[in-house]
Amino acid sequence: MTEARIAHIGGPTTLIEVAGRRLLTDPTFDPPGRRYAFGRGTSSRKTVGPAVDPTALQHLDAVLLTHDHHADNLDTAGRALLPSARHGTLWISGDTVLYDGVREVARRLDVGTALLHLGGVRFPVTGPLRYTLTARHAVDLCRELRPRTVLPVHYEGRSRFREGRRRIEAELVRAPADLHAAFRWLPLGSALDVVVRSDTGSDIRSDAGSGIRRDTGSDGFAAPPPPPRPKDYAPCGTGTLAAGDA
Numbered sequence: 001m002t003e004a005r006i007a008h009i010g011g012p013t014t015l016i017e018v019a020g021r022r023l024l025t026d027p028t029f030d031p032p033g034r035r036y037a038f039g040r041g042t043s044s045r046k047t048v049g050p051a052v053d054p055t056a057l058q059h060l061d062a063v064l065l066t067h068d069h070h071a072d073n074l075d076t077a078g079r080a081l082l083p084s085a086r087h088g089t090l091w092i093s094g095d096t097v098l099y100d101g102v103r104e105v106a107r108r109l110d111v112g113t114a115l116l117h118l119g120g121v122r123f124p125v126t127g128p129l130r131y132t133l134t135a136r137h138a139v140d141l142c143r144e145l146r147p148r149t150v151l152p153v154h155y156e157g158r159s160r161f162r163e164g165r166r167r168i169e170a171e172l173v174r175a176p177a178d179l180h181a182a183f184r185w186l187p188l189g190s191a192l193d194v195v196v197r198s199d200t201g202s203d204i205r206s207d208a209g210s211g212i213r214r215d216t217g218s219d220g221f222a223a224p225p226p227p228p229r230p231k232d233y234a235p236c237g238t239g240t241l242a243a244g245d246a
Contacts, residue, residue, distance in 0.1 A: 003018070004016055004017065004018035005017040005018070007052070008051070009029075009050050009051050009052045010028065010048060010049070010050040010051050011026070011028045011050075011072060011073075012025065012026035012028065012066070012072070012073050013025060013026055013027055013028050013029070013050065013078070014026075015052070015057065021061040021062065022057075022058075022059060022060050022061050023060070023061060023062050023063075023064055024057065024060050024062070024063050024064070024081065025063075025064045025065075025066070026064070026065060026066055026073040026074060026078075027054075027063060027065075027074060027075075027077075027078030027079075027081045027082075028050065028071075028072065028073065028074065028075045028077075028078045029050045029053075029054045029075065029077035029078050029081070030046060030049075030071075030075040030076055030077045030078070031046075031049045031077075032046045032047050032048055032049045033045070033046065034046050034075075036070065036071040036072060036075070038070045044072060046072075046075075054077060054078075054080075054081060057081075060081070063081060063082055065082075089109040089110060089111050089112060089113075090111075090112060090113040090114075090115070091105060091109060091111045091113070091114050091115070091145075091147075092115045093114065093115065093116045093117050093133065094117055095117050095121070095131055095132050095154070096117070096132065096133065097130045097131070097132070097133060097137065098133060098137035098140060098141055102141060103141070103144055105145065106141075106144040106145045106146075111145045111146070111147045112147060112148050112149065113147060113148065113149040113150075113151065114142065114145055114147040114149070114150045114151070115151045115153060116133060116138050116141075116150060116151070116152055116153070116154075117132045117133060117153060117154035118132060118133050118134070118135060118138055118152050118153070118154055118155040118163065118168060119132045119133075119154050119155040119156075119158075119160070119161035119162065119163055119164075120132060120133070120134035120135070120161070120162040120163040120167075121160050121161060121162065122160070122162050123160065132154060134162075134163055135163050135167055135168040135170075135171035135172070136171055138150075138152070138168070138171075139171055139172065139174075139175045139179065142175075142179055142182065143176075143179065147182060148182060149182055149184060150182045150183045150184065151183075151184055151186055152165075152168060152183065152185065152186075153186070155168060156188075165185070
């Protein structure tokens with residue numbers, strides 16, 4: 001039986017201790033009194049502060065962030081606890097297309113490793129709408145992110161994927177050499193250890209002897225940026241993870 005110790009700090013924020021790990025969810029540590037605007041005339045004022053001072057949290061293994069759309073799930077003091085504020089970032093795109101909100105990642109974060117959902121998903125019933133990045137848009141995004149390592153996923157095994165590995169590789173041939181070299185293909189079915197560092201980068205190893213090339217990146221996870229969403233976007237579900245020195 002797995003046991004966990006969970007402390008409610010306030011709002012959405014909890015401290016979860018399980019299996020020797022300390023996980024913080026949706027950090028909100030601003031003092032009471034501030035009003036936060038949510039857009040389109042909506043806002044909310046914080047009336048109660050956190051039950052635990054952030055300086056008392058000590059070591060954190062990871063920060064789990066459900067979303068970064070408004071400050072009642074990630075406020076100013078809480079953002080200071082994100083690993084991206086201390087180190088580099090391992091960013092998971094999730095299912096998205098290229099738009100200004102995604103480009104904002106390049107302005108906000110130093111992305112060492114990017115895990116990109118590709119495939120250029122499209123359905124006949126929705127015509128030209130895309131649900132995930134195309135290879136060309138992935139290259140365009142990485143021109144701005146400048147990650148040290150790019151790990152493509154979400155491009156095989158389903159009929160809805162319009163761009164598989166061959167199509168992605170064809171686009172990479174036309175990309176700048178340093179950007180092309182940053183892409184690493186993860187072998188299916190093999191367990192991999194990815195050590196993400198802020199100094200020299202990510203070191204990818206496989207316990208199945210897959211011969212993955214070792215190179216550099218940085219540590220931590222960060223959530224995709226908030227809306228607005230583009231006209232040609234249709235959501236397929238969301239989920240983000242922010243992690244520290246795990």
